[in-house]
Amino acid sequence: MSDTILVGTDGSADAERAVAWAAGVAAARGDVLRIVSAVNIAGLYYGVGAPPPESMLNDLQQASEGFVRQGEVIARSVSPGIRVEGRTLPEAPVPLLVEQSRDARMLVVGGAGRGEFLSAVLGSTTAAVVAHARCPVAVVRGREDTGEVPSDGPVVVGIDGSPVSERAVAVAFEEASLRNAPLVALHAWSDVAYDSIGNTAQLLPGWESVKDGEERLLAERLAGWQEKYPDVEIRRDLRADRPRHALLELSEGARLVVVGSRGRGGFTGMLLGSTSQALVQHARCPVLVVRPEQA
Numbered sequence: 001m002s003d004t005i006l007v008g009t010d011g012s013a014d015a016e017r018a019v020a021w022a023a024g025v026a027a028a029r030g031d032v033l034r035i036v037s038a039v040n041i042a043g044l045y046y047g048v049g050a051p052p053p054e055s056m057l058n059d060l061q062q063a064s065e066g067f068v069r070q071g072e073v074i075a076r077s078v079s080p081g082i083r084v085e086g087r088t089l090p091e092a093p094v095p096l097l098v099e100q101s102r103d104a105r106m107l108v109v110g111g112a113g114r115g116e117f118l119s120a121v122l123g124s125t126t127a128a129v130v131a132h133a134r135c136p137v138a139v140v141r142g143r144e145d146t147g148e149v150p151s152d153g154p155v156v157v158g159i160d161g162s163p164v165s166e167r168a169v170a171v172a173f174e175e176a177s178l179r180n181a182p183l184v185a186l187h188a189w190s191d192v193a194y195d196s197i198g199n200t201a202q203l204l205p206g207w208e209s210v211k212d213g214e215e216r217l218l219a220e221r222l223a224g225w226q227e228k229y230p231d232v233e234i235r236r237d238l239r240a241d242r243p244r245h246a247l248l249e250l251s252e253g254a255r256l257v258v259v260g261s262r263g264r265g266g267f268t269g270m271l272l273g274s275t276s277q278a279l280v281q282h283a284r285c286p287v288l289v290v291r292p293e294q295a
Contacts, residue, residue: 259276
């Protein structure tokens with residue numbers, strides 16, 4: 001397991017909040033904090049591939065170096081004594097972060113950026129990073145009213161029985177233990193099924209038997225973790241609801257939500273499921289997306 005927490009910055013307020021949050025995570029673990037900024041030279045070429053003026057390249061390089069230096073100041077103000085390394089690299093943001101994530105424990109990004117490095121719109125840079133990174137990705141989001149990143153409340157984990165959900169449970173217990181926080185283990189399923197062809201709603205038969213089965217699934221997925229983490233208080237939350245709706249609701253009072261990148265209801269080949277997409281866009285606290293082992 002790597003001892004590096006990686007965070008990307010573009011100097012925006014959201015990126016700086018991500019740096020501060022990542023510094024706290026690195027300090028709690030005793031890890032190195034690596035702050036990186038992209039110098040996206042390829043985006044500056046114009047015409048038939050003519051290079052941009054050298055002065056423009058120098059300005060971009062200096063700006064990126066300034067973002068990293070400011071990140072280092074923020075990190076040390078949050079966690080004095082933390083080990084910090086900064087890197088400014090001539091690469092487009094997505095390839096840079098994905099490559100750097102290969103030897104990182106966690107990659108941290110802001111919920112929005114200037115538009116060049118990070119973006120609040122899923123489907124652009126943030127979504128690509130979450131989908132392709134080689135380690136868990138934390139998207140730092142704040143409360144809707146203040147924008148502040150919460151430092152209290154429970155850690156919440158979404159459980160659906162999929163293999164990547166198993167990894168999310170392991171990560172969530174570790175994060176809760178490090179934060180001395182209770183863990184809310186949510187298993188939500190809807191009491192309405194949709195026909196895959198006609199998309200017509202159908203009520204599930206045998207409601208009580210379905211509920212009993214879902215309770216057993218949640219109990220099985222938590223078995224053994226309490227013994228491994230006796231310091232973590234577990235709160236089970238079983239709901240007949242859509243997972244994304246329940247997790248978004250819980251994010252209002254949580255300090256962190258942990259989910260798998262794609263659950264058991266997703267389509268084979270999808271890099272991000274609908275639940276993780278919704279949380280990355282709309283959660284009211286940081287979201288940690290866990291990728292499958294083979295990633």
